[in-house]
Amino acid sequence: MRERPTETGGLSLDEVLVDSEREITEEKRDLYLILPSRELVFWALFSAGGMVAAFLIPINVAILGIALAVGWLPEDALSFERVLELVRHPLAKVYLGILVVMPLYHWAHRFRFAVHHQVGIHGWKRLVATLCYGTAVVGTALTVWVLLRI
């Protein structure tokens, strides 16, 4: 049995793993220090995107996709002049930017894990991640470009 530590208290990862038969190589340990923050960022974007999607997307789809066609909107509610006026306001641009961009990252993260866990493709981790988040980044760029042009 290990002696109760006195001065320095807690044990380091090394000391515990000495007893462990699990193979944690030097290589993997260096990765510990670099990769965690990356996954954390992806997950944070995924979460934020999910919140935006959950709160704001249903109503927007309802208005543009259904209400317009079914005739529930007042005449000229979505007229060119009015919408252009609305969208040009800086706050509107911020709102629209967030509304379009955040769900892209939500989709990217979810799709990445679906490919690995649901479809069953276990290799190509770097490629899948790059394609997913890359698509989201491209979407972000397009959105910013369009919003600046209006």
Place this chain on the structure above:
Amino acid sequence: MAEETMTLRVARYRPEHGPDQYFDEFEVPVREDMVVLDALNHIKDDLDGSLTYRWSCRMGVCGSCGMMVNGVPRLTCSTFLREFDSEPIVVEPLENFPVIRDLVIDMSDFLEKLKEVKPWVIREKEGLVEEGEYLQTPEEVDTYKQFSMCINCMLCYSACPVYGQDPEFLGPAVIALARRYDLDSRDQGRSQRDEVLGVDWGIWDCTFVGECSVVCPKDVDPAAAIQRTKVSTTTREMLSLVWPFETRPRSTPGEAPR
């Protein structure tokens, strides 16, 4: 009076007799309130003494008797035969683990991972016995109590599809127990556990399927533990960008916590 019986279809694996898993069927007399474990004990006592399986307390607190019953990870001591409408009742070893013999699985992977997260109270400096105990209020106990109820039965590992596909994954129970200690006001070792939890095959491998919490017999809710760890890790990292100081109060032996 004709005795009622039920049929159990039990997975067998006896490496000294052959390399494959096969099934044996047993007809077991049933009493009211009989559980699957009772049936297994009857089989071993009266029908086939070679049947090998783990059990201990037979009351749902030791975590030894976890097995797949009709494809669902269950504690056999808490699974009543009257639950089942159709027969045979299929009993197999816990999924996602290597089988040693019959219904006994190799749990060393789980035990290794458990050690890695240091499931004990870590102090920067141990107090002296004369100074008294580390005190804790009932509210402080409440913060981690739920996650302390884990009996290490590993049903959650059988239920987790991510662990099934990626055996590197730390898994629900290990992460829940790590959080139990991180939340304990007497503990000062969170940063050491963060090293282990924050890797790709730690908390970030979890996709919140939630099956672990569904099968947990002690309502630990490991899924919630994992997601909350993701949130707290993320918030802490974000905050440390603007405020790089430790914020949680510490308690010292004999002193009531702030």
Place this chain on the structure above:
Amino acid sequence: MLLLLLLFALSQGRPAYEAFLRWLQLPAIVAVSGVILMATVYHTATWFRLTSHILVVRLGRRVVPRGVVTFGLVTLWLALSAAVAYFTIWFAR
């Protein structure tokens, strides 16, 4: 995505924008929108349920029960949706 297309059409001038609005009203597109709407509402419902597991709200000694958290999220959702609807449809007409 829909919004991105709308914004793009907007930036291309009136004819492009009005053509886009007409496209939106095609029966096939409306049908797809209906499916998408059901999917997003389902996403919202499950998302709120999951969030209620994670979000621990403490008031002094007590913890807010899960059902109340879900209820709070749904209320917030309805309020935000109403605000969006107001700004999209009625504001500055």
